[in-house]
Amino acid sequence: MIAYVHTADANGAQADLMLIKRGTLFALLASAAIAFPAAPAAHAIVNGDKASEAYPFMGSLQRPDSPRPDGHVCGAALIAKQWMVTAGHCVRGGKVSAWKVRIGSPQVDKGGELIGVKRAVAHPDGAYGGDIALLQLKKPARATPVQIASHAPKPGTGMRILGWGLTCSKNAASCWPKDLRELDTKRLADRTCADSGLVPGKELCIASVNGRGPANMDSGGPALVKTKGGWTLVGATSGSGGTTGVDPTVYTNVSAKDSWIKSVVNP
Structure with a gap:
């Protein structure tokens, strides 16, 4: 089944987004201004193992509209000193200047580097085939990119x-x-x-x-x-x-x- 929802993009502009039956694996935000398809019920990575090594490029995108006290909504990977890759649907809605990324720590709420996000650039193809976005950080990270x-x-x-x-x-x-x-x-x-x-x-x-x-x-x-x-x-x-x-x-x-x-x- 195909459904359409009216929501806001990363810059606050209104847009009609086409959603089909694939569910996103995104935080269920508390904000009523944004709507996403619910992911299937999950048991983390579901029953995943605790990280066995350091991943200096790994980041946690943290937004004030997250239901979690640590602010985590999505994962991200550092690919250049001031740029990270995440999913396109992770940057819809919200105030980008209020977002941060914790980089290089195995713990989501401490350690590593906590850097603000300057802007988010979503791929023009949209959700299917182009569900990817880039996060430009407010300053270069010390961590080594992947x-x-x-x-x-x-x-x-x-x-x-x-x-x-x-x-x-x-x-x-x-x-x-x-x-x-x-x-x-x-x-x-x-x-x-x-x-x-x-x-x-x-x-x-x-x-x-x-x-x-x-x-x-x-x-x-x-x-x-x-x-x-x-x-x-x-x-x-x-x-x-x-x-x-x-x-x-x-x-x-x-x-x-x-x-x-x-x-x-x-x-």
Whole structure:
């Protein structure tokens, strides 16, 4: 089913947004001025493991309209000293100048660097095939950025996903993790995410593993591939049309957006 909602973009302008059955994995904001499709019920990354190593490029986008006291709404990845990648739907509505990103800490509420957001730039393609945005920070981060992979890996390739999303099935304080979670998974064939409206070439289908997978507030978080030089960024969490931890999740193909990213970061 296709539905339309009237909401505000990152600059406060009104826009009609087309939503289909894929649910976003975004914080359920308290603000009545913004409406998003609800993600399926989730158990964090659902039943993900506590982060096993430091991820200096990992960030938590924090907004005052979050239901959480720590302000977390979405994950983000540092790709240049003053730029981060997140999901496009994570930057809709709200006052950008009030947003911050905590970078380089495994704990969502302390440590690392807490830097304000100067502006948000969403991809012009919109939700399906272009659910990606760039956050320009108010000052350069000290942390080391992650490299964007030159191309997406083939189906069957192992990947790691990260996030501070819900750890159980309700949007309540007991389900909001403080510690970063990770999950080792793999890329699936595009057809496996057909029910979620995956756009081939522009999006990736990533598997859930034994009841574990991305949940609400994992949106924008990275999908990573291990290389000899360390981790490389391949995808950003977009959403799922199925059951969290059971059905696969669609990720925006960050590698495919490299030219657009360069055009924004280095105009």
